Amino acid sequence: xxxxxxxxxxxxxxxxxxxxxxxxxxxxxxxxxxxxxxxxxxxxxxxxxxxxxxxxxxxxxxxxxxxxxxxxxxxxxxxxxxxxxxxxxxxxxxxxxxxxxxxxxxxxxxxxxxxx
Numbered sequence: 001x002x003x004x005x006x007x008x009x010x011x012x013x014x015x016x017x018x019x020x021x022x023x024x025x026x027x028x029x030x031x032x033x034x035x036x037x038x039x040x041x042x043x044x045x046x047x048x049x050x051x052x053x054x055x056x057x058x059x060x061x062x063x064x065x066x067x068x069x070x071x072x073x074x075x076x077x078x079x080x081x082x083x084x085x086x087x088x089x090x091x092x093x094x095x096x097x098x099x100x101x102x103x104x105x106x107x108x109x110x111x112x113x114x115x116x
Contacts, residue, residue: 001020001021001022002017002018002019002020002048003017003018003019003020004016004018005017005018009056009060010060010063011063012059012063013059014052014055014056014059014060015051015052015055015056016052017048017051017052018048019041019044019045019048021041
């Protein structure tokens, strides 16, 4: 019998396949048949492991491609956009600070003229 399931590898679903066999009474079978059955079981287990690894690598490859696209989008689009916004806001705040200094100087001059 083959039992299937999934497990999580770094957030990516990976197949889990397990081979279970019904034990045969080896007392009534010739030794050659018993040896062949054991070899067959080993080969099937190896094939199942290879199938698990293949599917796991395919899933991990897809996830790596998806993450690579996200990183590229961040590097090429989102981060430059945020940097532009930061530069714009810095420029605006500097401009507002200069305007405030000019305004406060004008107020000081007006107050000085009124007191004279």
